[in-house]
Amino acid sequence: MASVTSLSDSVQQHLASALSATRPEAAGADPLLRRSDRADYQANGILALAKKAKANPRELAAEVVSHVVTGDELIKDVEVSGPGFLNITIADRAITANLAARYADTERLGVPVTAHPGTTVIDYAQPNVAKEMHVGHLRSAVIGDSVVQLLEFTGENVVRRHHIGDWGTQFGMLIQYLDEHPHELDHKEGEVSGEEAMSNLDRLYKTARKLFDSDEEFKTRSRRRVVDLQAGDPRTLSIWQKFVDESKIYFFSVFEKLDMEIQDADIVGESGYNDMLAETCRLLEESGVAVRSEGALCVFFEDVLGPDGKQVPLIVQKSDGGYGYAATDLSAIRDRVFRLKADTLLYVVDARQALHFKMVFETARRAGWLGDDVKAIQLAFGTVLGKDGKPFKTREGETVKLVDLLDEAIDRASAVVREKAQDLSEEEIAERGTQVGVGAVKYADLSTSANRDYKFDLDQMVSLNGDTSVYLQYAYARIQSILRKAPEGVRPSAHPELALHEAERALGLHVDAFAETVADAAREYAPHKLAAYLYQLASLYTSFYDKCPVLKAESPDQVANRLFLCDVTARTLHRGMALLGIRTPERL
Ligand code: ARG
Numbered sequence: 406m407a408s409v410t411s412l413s414d415s416v417q418q419h420l421a422s423a424l425s426a427t428r429p430e431a432a433g434a435d436p437l438l439r440r441s442d443r444a445d446y447q448a449n450g451i452l453a454l455a456k457k458a459k460a461n462p463r464e465l466a467a468e469v470v471s472h473v474v475t476g477d478e479l480i481k482d483v484e485v486s487g488p489g490f491l492n493i494t495i496a497d498r499a500i501t502a503n504l505a506a507r508y509a510d511t512e513r514l515g516v517p518v519t520a521h522p523g524t525t526v527i528d529y530a531q532p533n534v535a536k537e538m539h540v541g542h543l544r545s546a547v548i549g550d551s552v553v554q555l556l557e558f559t560g561e562n563v564v565r566r567h568h569i570g571d572w573g574t575q576f577g578m579l580i581q582y583l584d585e586h587p588h589e590l591d592h593k594e595g596e597v598s599g600e601e602a603m604s605n606l607d608r609l610y611k612t613a614r615k616l617f618d619s620d621e622e623f624k625t626r627s628r629r630r631v632v633d634l635q636a637g638d639p640r641t642l643s644i645w646q647k648f649v650d651e652s653k654i655y656f657f658s659v660f661e662k663l664d665m666e667i668q669d670a671d672i673v674g675e676s677g678y679n680d681m682l683a684e685t686c687r688l689l690e691e692s693g694v695a696v697r698s699e700g701a702l703c704v705f706f707e708d709v710l711g712p713d714g715k716q717v718p719l720i721v722q723k724s725d726g727g728y729g730y731a732a733t734d735l736s737a738i739r740d741r742v743f744r745l746k747a748d749t750l751l752y753v754v755d756a757r758q759a760l761h762f763k764m765v766f767e768t769a770r771r772a773g774w775l776g777d778d779v780k781a782i783q784l785a786f787g788t789v790l791g792k793d794g795k796p797f798k799t800r801e802g803e804t805v806k807l808v809d810l811l812d813e814a815i816d817r818a819s820a821v822v823r824e825k826a827q828d829l830s831e832e833e834i835a836e837r838g839t840q841v842g843v844g845a846v847k848y849a850d851l852s853t854s855a856n857r858d859y860k861f862d863l864d865q866m867v868s869l870n871g872d873t874s875v876y877l878q879y880a881y882a883r884i885q886s887i888l889r890k891a892p893e894g895v896r897p898s899a900h901p902e903l904a905l906h907e908a909e910r911a912l913g914l915h916v917d918a919f920a921e922t923v924a925d926a927a928r929e930y931a932p933h934k935l936a937a938y939l940y941q942l943a944s945l946y947t948s949f950y951d952k953c954p955v956l957k958a959e960s961p962d963q964v965a966n967r968l969f970l971c972d973v974t975a976r977t978l979h980r981g982m983a984l985l986g987i988r989t990p991e992r993l
Contacts, residue, residue, distance in 0.1 A: 409506045409515025412495055412917050413438055413446065415479055420448055420491070423472035427465070430458060436491075444482075444492035445914060451489045462489025497905040500913040501966070505899035507917070508973045514980060516920040518560035525556055526564045526741040529753035530660070530667060533570030534652040534674070535579060535606045538659050538807040540797055540861070541755055544786045547850045547986065549753040550665050551932040552784065554984045559927045564745050567667065569656075569674035571649055572733065577631035580644045581623065582613035584630075590647050599658020600808070602651050635679065635728065649674075662811050664843050665986060678736035682728045685736045686721055694771045700724030704768045709760065719764040731765060738769045742779055749780045751930065756785035756856060784930050787858035789850075797861050810861075811846060817867045818842030821875065822993060829992065837990050841867070841875055844987040848874030851985050852936040872940045874987050877978060880943035882993035884975040887955055888968065895961070897968035908949040909970060915945050916970075919977050923984065932985055939981045946974050 420436035437450035451469060455462035466485040473483045481496035507515040529549020532538045556563050583589055589609055597605070616623050633641040653672070660667045686702055689695035695704045703718035711717045721732050741747045752762060762783040769775040791797045797805055819838025826834055845866040852872060853859045869875055888897070905913065915938075922938040925931070955967040979989045 407510070407515075408513075408517030409503065409510070409920070411920050412479070412499060412503050412914065413440075413921065415499075416446055416493060416495070419473065419479060420450075420469070420493075423469050424450075424454070426472040427468045428454075428458060438493075440914075440918075441492070443486065445495045445910075446493040447486075448491040448493065451491065455489060465489065466491060495910075495914065497903070497910065498901045500905060500910060500917070501899050501901040501903070503917055504913055504970070504973050505901065507919075508899065508969065508976070511976070513558075514919055514973075514977060516558070516923055522560045522562050523748045524562040524564065524746055525749040525751055526566055526745055526747040527553055527556075527751040527753065528566045528568050528737075529553070529751075530665070531568040531570070531674075531754075532652075532656055532659075533573075535575070535610055535648050536570070537603060537607065538656070539804045540789045540807055540810060543663075543807050543810070543846070544789065544850055544855075545753045545755070546660070546663060546665060547847045548784065548786055548855050548932065550986045551847075551851055551935075551984065552751070552753065552927075552930050554986065555923065555927040555930075555932065555935070558923060558984060561927075564741075564747065565668070565671040566737075566741070567672045567674070568733075568737065569652075569672060571652075571674035572635075572676045572679070574631050574727070576634060576645055576648070577629070578613050578617045578627040579610065579648060580634065580641055581627040581630045582609065582616065583644050583647065584640075590651055597651075597654055599655045599661075602654040602658070606648070606651055606655070631727065637679075649676075659807060662808065662843070663847075664840075664988065673737075675730070675733040678733045678740060681736035681739060682732045685732055685739065686728070689721060689735070689768070689772055692772060694768060695721055704764065704771075706764060706767060709764060719761075719768060721768075730761065731768075734761075734765045735769060735772075735774075738765070738781070739774050742774055748778060750775075750782070752781075752783045754783055754785065756787055759783060759785055782930070784855060786855040790858050790860045792860060792862055794860065811843060814846045814863055814866065815839050815842035817863050818845055818875070821867050821869065825869075825879075825993065833992070837993055840988040840990050841878060841993070844874040844878060844982075847985060847987055848877075848936065851932045852940070854931065854933045872936075874982070877939055877943050877982060878987075878989055879993055880946055881975055881978045881982070881989040882991065883950075884946070884971045884978075885991045887971055888975070890956060891964075891968055892956075895964060895968070897972040898965045899969045900962045900966040903963060903966050906949075906953050908945075908952045909967075912942075912945045912949045912970060912974065915942055916973055916977050919981065923981075926984075935981055935984060939978060939985075942974065942978060942981070946971075 417436060417438045424434050424436060425432035431454055434454050435450050436448040438446050438448050441447035451466045452462050455465045463485055466489040470483050470485060473480060475482060477496040477498040479496060479499045480493055482494040484492050486492045527549060530546035532542045553563055553565060590605060617627055630641060634645055690702060695702045701720050701724045702722040703720055705716045705718050709717050719731050720729060722728055741750055766781045775781055789797045799805055815838055818841035819834060822837045822841055823834050849866045866873060867875055922935055926935040953967060955971060956964060958964045958967050982989050
């Protein structure tokens with residue numbers, strides 16, 4: 406489907422040519438078009454131009470106006486305002502016609518695909534093997550998934566990487582324990598559920614830990630196991646694999662609950678770079694980027710200092726020969742740049758790891774693995790806080806399990822759905838409750854800018870009023886119900902010849918801005934911009950619906966045109982919510 410030029414782009418182009426028709430030196434000047442309360446758009450670019458040309462801005466503006474073509478094709482009216490701004494009103498016909506072109510492209514609503522896509526490797530949804538997923542892992546998964554959707558929608562080549570923690574020192578202890586108690590992870594008949602898998606791992610971890618802390622000999626055997634693991638001892642590896650497999654059962658069950666598609670092939674954890682670690686270290690040492698210090702292989706930075714004023718290095722290899730988090734991340738960069746041919750590396754990781762990534766990126770730059778043509782960005786997210794404004798904990802002070810949290814959100818949402826439900830069966834209530842509950846959690850996470858902390862407040866999240874996904878989902882369902890109520894033979898269809906009500910214009914102009922919003926949100930990795938857009942879309946729809954009767958509009962054409970406005974709004978809501986990873990049930 407052909408992409409549709411937004412009204413704002415058309416106006417921008419038109420003004421740019423009016424500018425160059427006015428003064429040759431104005432060719433290429435930016436009219437600086439903005440949405441405005443005064444008119445549909447306001448152009449502020451004439452001020453700078455007047456300054457440069459030493460002209461009176463209001464006079465220059467008047468000259469530009471004389472070159473603007475007005476009519477019902479695009480610009481209905483343009484006038485000079487203030488010190489030399491242009492206020493622009495779009496013709497009703499242009500609004501309806503542009504929306505009709507978008508409507509014809511059911512899937513993409515006329516949103517263009519980039520002509521020169523790059524390759525982005527995005528590192529997100531990276532829980533740790535044999536550990537429970539907590540609320541911090543929620544953010545990486547939810548934000549990462551939305552950024553993936555946004556980038557793919559704009560045409561970018563996206564490679565997903567789930568850099569799971571599967572290579573840490575605790576595995577020595579776990580493997581040793583399982584080797585000595587071989588039947589602990591054996592499964593009875595049939596498949597294990599995610600919950601069982603986690604409780605198996607949890608139990609095993611706790612008993613192994615107890616032994617590790619109380620039995621010196623077991624401790625020694627465990628330490629030796631880590632070395633065996635990293636050296637690739639087959640027996641050790643096969644036991645380790647059991648942990649990974651068991652953990653994956655659990656991860657997949659959580660991702661499924663999150664209504665998120667994760668492919669096994671994209672799970673390339675820390676262990677996936679094991680074969681590269683020694684070479685990474687050798688290259689760093691040979692090039693002098695890293696130096697030996699007290700036996701460890703270190704990279705120093707002038708501006709990374711400890712409390713004593715001494716430089717705190719990035720440790721690539723410990724003095725005992727073990728490789729840590731930095732070595733795997735540096736190897737992953739080599740893999741992603743040289744083999745996967747990434748030109749953007751994106752890491753959706755907690756802001757508290759910012760120093761780690763700063764040092765890792767800088768090291769990779771010094772080593773020549775990250776050139777000027779490759780961007781490396783940590784999309785750092787803030788902490789999830791409780792209602793009290795402190796990091797979110799259970800009443801007992803423990804970290805909150807992601808699954809418990811989702812279950813509670815689903816319970817609350819189901820209660821809301823049940824209360825409002827008119828013609829829903831129990832089964833439907835359960836299904837909608839899940840979609841609403843999970844949507845509420847995702848939306849709360851996505852609607853504030855990622856780098857900010859946010860309060861996890863379920864009451865607010867499932868509220869029907871305010872900036873919540875439930876509000877958006879209800880707006881969508883309400884539109885569907887209107888569309889269903891349309892009499893036989895009355896279909897949504899655009900009538901550009903009809904004059905529009907103010908509320909229709911406001912809604913229409915906003916729908917048309919979907920493409921720009923998606924482009925901005927994708928370019929800035931900022932799903933919250935899309936969330937804000939959708940919230941405003943639902944609000945504008947609500948005021949349209951209050952002011953403009955749809956099924957009881959004055960003429961059959963008016964009914965069809967308003968149904969069309971309803972439907973194009975619904976499709977935009979649906980598409981936009983999908984880019985946030987949130988469902989829009991047809992009935993609520
Ligand atoms: N597994 C880590 C954690 O739970 C996050 C991994 C982030 N990605 C990376 N390439 N270091 O904190």
